[in-house]
Amino acid sequence: MRAGHAGTIALLATIGVGSALADANAQEASVPVPVTGRMLEVRLADGERLSGELIEVDERALLLWGSGGLRRLELADVTRTEYERHGFGSRRALTWVAVGGLLSAAGMTAACSQVEDTSCGAVFAGVTLSWAIIGGLFAGSIASGQMQAVDATYDRLRPLARFPQGAPGPFLERTGGEARPPR
Amino acid sequence: MRRFDKVQRGARWISGLTLGIIVASACGVPTWEANVQPADGLMPMDRGADGWLKVHMQSGDLYVLEAWRPDTSEALLVGTGVRFDMERAQTGSGSFSIRTDSIALLETNDKDVVSEFALGGLSVYTALSAVTTAVCLADPKSCFGSCPTFYATESDDRPLAEGFSSSFARVLEARDVDALGLSAAPGPVSLVMRNEAQETHAVRYVRLHAVDPGPSGDVALTAQGEAVRVKGRKSPEACRSSGGECLAELRERDDVEYTSVTDPTDLAKREEVVLDFGSVSGPVGLVLSARHSLVSTYVFYQSLAYAGTTTGDLLAELERGVPGARDRVRGVADALGPIEVLVRTSDGPWDPVGTFDEAGPIAADRQLVRLGAFETDGLQVMLRMAQGSWRVDEAALVTTGAAVPPVVLEPDSVEVVSGSQRDALEALRDPGRHLVTTQGDAFRVWFTIPEGGERRLFLDTRGYYYEWMREGWLAEQSALMTATVLYRPREALRMMAPGFKAVEPEMERLFWNSRFRR
Numbered sequence: 001m002r003a004g005h006a007g008t009i010a011l012l013a014t015i016g017v018g019s020a021l022a023d024a025n026a027q028e029a030s031v032p033v034p035v036t037g038r039m040l041e042v043r044l045a046d047g048e049r050l051s052g053e054l055i056e057v058d059e060r061a062l063l064l065w066g067s068g069g070l071r072r073l074e075l076a077d078v079t080r081t082e083y084e085r086h087g088f089g090s091r092r093a094l095t096w097v098a099v100g101g102l103l104s105a106a107g108m109t110a111a112c113s114q115v116e117d118t119s120c121g122a123v124f125a126g127v128t129l130s131w132a133i134i135g136g137l138f139a140g141s142i143a144s145g146q147m148q149a150v151d152a153t154y155d156r157l158r159p160l161a162r163f164p165q166g167a168p169g170p171f172l173e174r175t176g177g178e179a180r181p182p183r
Numbered sequence: 184m185r186r187f188d189k190v191q192r193g194a195r196w197i198s199g200l201t202l203g204i205i206v207a208s209a210c211g212v213p214t215w216e217a218n219v220q221p222a223d224g225l226m227p228m229d230r231g232a233d234g235w236l237k238v239h240m241q242s243g244d245l246y247v248l249e250a251w252r253p254d255t256s257e258a259l260l261v262g263t264g265v266r267f268d269m270e271r272a273q274t275g276s277g278s279f280s281i282r283t284d285s286i287a288l289l290e291t292n293d294k295d296v297v298s299e300f301a302l303g304g305l306s307v308y309t310a311l312s313a314v315t316t317a318v319c320l321a322d323p324k325s326c327f328g329s330c331p332t333f334y335a336t337e338s339d340d341r342p343l344a345e346g347f348s349s350s351f352a353r354v355l356e357a358r359d360v361d362a363l364g365l366s367a368a369p370g371p372v373s374l375v376m377r378n379e380a381q382e383t384h385a386v387r388y389v390r391l392h393a394v395d396p397g398p399s400g401d402v403a404l405t406a407q408g409e410a411v412r413v414k415g416r417k418s419p420e421a422c423r424s425s426g427g428e429c430l431a432e433l434r435e436r437d438d439v440e441y442t443s444v445t446d447p448t449d450l451a452k453r454e455e456v457v458l459d460f461g462s463v464s465g466p467v468g469l470v471l472s473a474r475h476s477l478v479s480t481y482v483f484y485q486s487l488a489y490a491g492t493t494t495g496d497l498l499a500e501l502e503r504g505v506p507g508a509r510d511r512v513r514g515v516a517d518a519l520g521p522i523e524v525l526v527r528t529s530d531g532p533w534d535p536v537g538t539f540d541e542a543g544p545i546a547a548d549r550q551l552v553r554l555g556a557f558e559t560d561g562l563q564v565m566l567r568m569a570q571g572s573w574r575v576d577e578a579a580l581v582t583t584g585a586a587v588p589p590v591v592l593e594p595d596s597v598e599v600v601s602g603s604q605r606d607a608l609e610a611l612r613d614p615g616r617h618l619v620t621t622q623g624d625a626f627r628v629w630f631t632i633p634e635g636g637e638r639r640l641f642l643d644t645r646g647y648y649y650e651w652m653r654e655g656w657l658a659e660q661s662a663l664m665t666a667t668v669l670y671r672p673r674e675a676l677r678m679m680a681p682g683f684k685a686v687e688p689e690m691e692r693l694f695w696n697s698r699f700r701r
Contacts (some may be wrong), residue, residue: 031247031264033215033235033292035271085214088302096305104312111319131312138305142212145301159217162271165287168243171269 037162039084040064041147044077054083056167057157063167070172078152083160089146093139101131212302215292222286236262237290238281243269246279258283318689330648331384331620332545334375335365337600337627341546343374346386346644348543349516351483354501354509356387356647360408361541362549364436365640367393373629374642375600378620380650385617386610387645391630392589393638399584402639403470403551406540410589410641411551413468413581419458419564422578429456436472436549436577445571447684450478450676451518454570460580463562467554469524471539471566472577474547477690479572481683482515482676486668487650491660497669514672516542522575523567524552528559547576553583571687589641592630600625617646 037054042064044050050073052066061072105127112120150156158164163171219239238246244266251262259280266275330350332342344361363374372391378384392410394402399414422429424443432441433456446452490497500508510517521540525533537552554564566578597607602624604610610618611628620626632638668675683690 030273030276031235032213033237033247035237035245035247035267086212088212096309100309100312104316107316107320111316127312134308135305138301138308141301142305145212159219159290163239163243163269164217164219164290165239165241168241168269171243 037065038160040160041082041084042073042078042152043080044073045079046077054157054161055171056161056163057154058166059154062152062157062161075152075154080149081152081157082147082149084146085148086146088142090140090143093143097131097135097139100135101128104131212296214295216295217290217292219288219290222283222289235264235292237292238286239288239290240281241285241287244274245269245271246281248279253283254280260286315689318686330380330382330543330545331386331644331646332377332379333363333642334377337375337625339375342377343546344548344642345543345545346376346389346642347646347648349513350647351650352498352501352512353385353647353649354498354504356385356645358408358643358645359542360392360404361546361642361644362404363640363642364549366396366637367632367640368637369632369634371595371629371631372640373627375625375627377625378622381622382648382650384620384648385646386620387617388611388614388643389594389628390643391592392641392643393592393632394587394589394641395636396639397584397587401581402587403468403549403581404641405551405553406538408643410587410639411468411553412584412587413470413551414584415582416470417460417580419578419580420461421459422456424456425454425570433458433575433578438576440473440547440574440576442476442574443571445478445683445687446680448677448680450482450569450572450680450683451520451673452570453567456566456568456575456578458564458566458578460562460564462560463557463580465558466556466583467562467580468583469552469554469564470549470577470579470581471522471524471552471575472547472549473522473539473573473575474541475544476572476574477544478569478683479516479519479542480544481686481690482519482679484650485659485679485682486515486665486675488657488659489661489664489668491657491665493660493662493665497665511669514670515668515675518672518676519569519572521568522573523565524554525565525567526554527563527565528557529561533565544574547574549577551581551583554580590633590638591643592632594628595631596629598627598629600627602626 039051040054040062041049041051042062050064050066050068050071052064052071055063055065055070057063057075059075061074062078064071064073105124108127109120109124112123150160217237234249236248236251238248238260240246246262246264246266248260248262248264250264251260253259254261257280260283261278261280263278264276265273266279268274330348331346333344333346334342343363343365346361347357347359349355350357350359374389374391376386376389394410396402397412399412401413401416402410403413404410418434419430422433422441424441426443429441432439441456443454487494497508497512501512521538523535524537524539525535527533536554539550539552541548541550554562562580564578564580566575594608594611597611599605599607602620604618604620604624604626607618607626610616618626664675664678667678
C-alpha cells in the first residue's frame with residue numbers, strides 16, 4: 001500500500017471517529033432520550049464513594065446499581081451526589097484526541113516521507129504534541145463538564161431514576177441477588 | 184491533469200465532510216432535563232422541548248412516544264414510538280394503544296447543550312488537522328520542501344534574504360544582490376547562512392556591500408545591483424486592484440503585504456495594481472519591496488516531478504550548452520514573469536519603464552525602478568504581474584540621486600554552527616572554489632564594517648544549487664507534461680492552475696512550517 005493511500009485511509013478514519021465521538025449522547029436504542037437511569041456518583045458520610053445507575057428513589061433512600069450490585073443508600077447518609085449529564089467523558093475525549101492525533105501524525109509523516117528523508121520523525125512528534133496540547137485542552141474541558149452536583153433529595157433525584165415510579169418487584173428480584181452493572 | 188482532478192475532488196470532498204463535522208458538533212454535547220408528572224388526566228401535557236413523551240408503566244416497562252393523543256372514551260393513550268421492557272431492551276415499535284390505568288408516570292425531557300465552545304473548538308481543530316493532512320497527502324511537495332537563507336541571528340525565524348534562488352543548476356550559477364534592510368556602525372557584523380531544504384548548495388561567495396547613505400539617509404538598489412541614494416519618500420495617495428482598495432497594504436514596508444489569489448484556469452493570467460502619486464517634480468523612482476508567492480515554487484517542483492528520472496538528462500543538456508536548452512528550462516518561470524512597472528501622466532498611455540524581479544518566496548527584496556523625470560500634477564504607476572504570484576509589501580515614490588559605489592566586504596571569519604566543513608572561510612574567499620552545503624548546515628559569517636559612519640548593508644551572493652529528487656515525485660513523471668513545460672510553458676501554466684488552486688489556501692502556512700534545522 002502506498003504511503004499516500006495509507007494516509008488517506010488514516011485521515012478518513014480520523015474524521016469518522018471524530019464524528020462518531022461527537023455524538024456523545026447517542027443511545028444504543030432508537031430514541032434520542034435516555035431510557036435508563038442516570039449514572040450517579042455518591043459520597044457517603046463515612047467517606048465511601050459509590051457509583052452506578054440510579055434505579056429508584058423515595059423520601060428516605062435511593063437504590064444504586066453499581067459494580068457491587070444493587071445497593072440501597074439512606075439519603076441521610078449521602079453527603080454529595082453528582083449525576084452524569086452526558087456520555088462524553090474522559091474516555092471518549094482521550095479516544096478522540098488519541099485517534100485524531102495519531103492518525104493526523106501518521107498522515108503528515110506519510111506525506112513528509114514522500115519528500116523528506118531526515119526530519120519526518122519531528123513531524124510526527126510535532127503533530128502528536130500539538131494534538132495532545134490543543135486537543136487535550138478542548139477535550140478536557142468537555143469531559144470536566146460531564147458531571148453535575150445535585151441535591152440528594154427525592155424531588156431532585158426522582159427524574160433521574162430509571163423507575164421514577166419505583167422499581168417493579170420482578171426487576172428487584174432479578175437483579176438483587178446477582179446484579180450486574182449496566183455498563 | 185489526472186492528479187490535479189483527484190486533488191480537487193479530494194479537497195472538495197474533505198471540505199464537505201469536515202464542514203459536516205463542524206455543523207454536527209458545533210451545537211455542543213446534548214443533555215436532557217427530565218420532568219415527571221402523574222398520569223392523572225393524561226392531558227394537557229407539555230410535550231417537552233424534544234417532543235418525546237416517556238410513558239412509565241406500573242410494570243416497569245417504558246414507552247417512548249414520538250406522537251400521541253388521548254382516547255378518553257376508551258381510556259387509552261394512543262401513540263407511535265418504541266417500547267422497552269424493564270431491562271430497557273427494545274421489545275417493539277410502531278403504533279401502541281396504552282391503557283391509562285396501567286400508566287404510572289409521564290415524563291418529558293427538555294434538551295439542552297453544554298460545552299459548545301469546547302466541542303466546537305475540538306471539532307474545528309479536527310477539521311483543520313484533517314484538511315491540512317489531506318492537502319499534504321495530496322501534494323507532499325506543497326508542505327515539505329526551499330536556496331541559502333540568511334538571518335541576523337541563529338534564533339531568527341524570518342530570513343533577511345535568500346541567495347540565488349533561480350540558479351537551480353551549475354550552468355545557471357548567478358549573482359544575487361539583495362537589500363538586507365539593515366544599517367550597521369563600524370565594527371564587526373555577522374549573518375547566519377543556512378541550508379534548510381533538501382538541496383545541495385554550492386556557494387561561490389558571500390559578500391556584504393556597505394553603502395554610505397549620505398545626507399539623504401537612504402539607499403536603494405536597482406535590479407541591476409546599482410546602489411542609488413534616494414530621498415523624499417512618498418507613499419501613494421490611492422491604490423486600486425481588481426480586488427479593490429490596496430493602499431493599506433502598500434503604503435509602508437511593514438510585513439502587511441498585498442496579495443491576491445491565482446486564477447483557477449491560468450497561473451500566468453495578469454492582474455493590474457494602479458497607484459496614484461499625485462503631483463511629482465523631478466527625477467523619481469519607485470521603491471518596491473516584494474517577494475514571490477509560492478506559485479513559482481509549486482511550478483518548479485511540479486516541473487521536476489514531471490521530468491522525474493529524466494531530470495538529469497535535461498540538466499546535462501543545459502551543461503552541454505545545447506541550443507535553446509536554457510530558454511526552454513526557464514520557460515515557465517519567464518511566463519510567470521517579473522512585476523512590470525508602467526507609468527503615465529494624466530490620461531496618457533501607459534509607458535513601461537522597468538521591472539522588479541527577485542526569485543524566491545522566503546525573503547522580500549527591496550528594489551528601485553527608475554521612472555524618469557516628471558513635472559506633473561498626477562503621476563500614476565501600474566504594477567502588472569501574474570495574478571497571485573507576488574507578495575508586495577511596499578510601493579513608494581522616491582527622488583533619485585547619485586549612484587554610490589559600495590564598499591565590498593569579504594568575510595573575515597566563518598563559524599560552523601551546524602555541519603562538518605572545516606575550510607568554509609577559504610572556500611568562500613577563493614574565487615575558484617565553492618562552499619558546498621547540504622540540508623541542516625548553518626554558518627555564521629563575520630564581516631567588518633569600515634570606519635566612516637553608519638552604512639546601509641546589502642547582501643551579494645553567487646552560486647547555484649541542486650534540488651534533491653524525491654522518490655514520491657517520480658510517480659508523477661510524464662513525458663507529455665515535461666514537453667509541455669519545455670515547449671509550451673503558457674499551456675503548462677494553464678494545466679497546473681487547478682492543481683495549485685487546490686492547495687493554495689494552506690500552502691503558505693505549510694511552507695513556513697516545513698523548513699528544516701538541526
